[in-house]
Amino acid sequence: MHVLSCFVQMWEDIGAAGLTERFEMERLTALLQELVAKNITQDLSAWENGYVCKPSQFFNKKDSAFYEKNQEMVQRECEFIGKAQMPDGGYAVNWNWDDYPEAWAVSKNWWRAEITVNNMIFLKNMS
Numbered sequence: 001m002h003v004l005s006c007f008v009q010m011w012e013d014i015g016a017a018g019l020t021e022r023f024e025m026e027r028l029t030a031l032l033q034e035l036v037a038k039n040i041t042q043d044l045s046a047w048e049n050g051y052v053c054k055p056s057q058f059f060n061k062k063d064s065a066f067y068e069k070n071q072e073m074v075q076r077e078c079e080f081i082g083k084a085q086m087p088d089g090g091y092a093v094n095w096n097w098d099d100y101p102e103a104w105a106v107s108k109n110w111w112r113a114e115i116t117v118n119n120m121i122f123l124k125n126m127s
Contacts, residue, residue, distance in 0.1 A: 001039050001053040008032055008058045008066070029065055036066045040073050047080055051095045056122045078126050081119045090116045
């Protein structure tokens with residue numbers, strides 16, 4: 001999922017840079033749409049405790065080329081985000097770095113902040 005998200009970012013950057021005529025964008029778009037849909041974890045129960053792939057891994061706007069084919073999963077992610085929010089407004093980190101406990105003690109707070117901000121942006125843009 002991480003490599004694929006880099007390709008999605010590259011696809012967006014190509015468009016933003018006005019370089020679409022230098023690439024086979026239709027073919028690239030179709031391939032990325034297929035791969036994004038295949039990589040989103042369909043087992044919603046895994047979302048709670050697993051390091052899984054959700055739509056927000058690839059896009060966070062309704063005008064994304066990846067939104068339409070994943071609209072149902074976007075709705076499910078929005079519901080999941082709503083249910084997972086903690087009383088303080090943040091979100092739990094559902095993984096850890098077992099081999100690096102001291103680094104994880106610091107990094108966990110940074111990851112929690114990033115997850116919270118990304119979830120809020122996703123919800124705002126998908127409403």
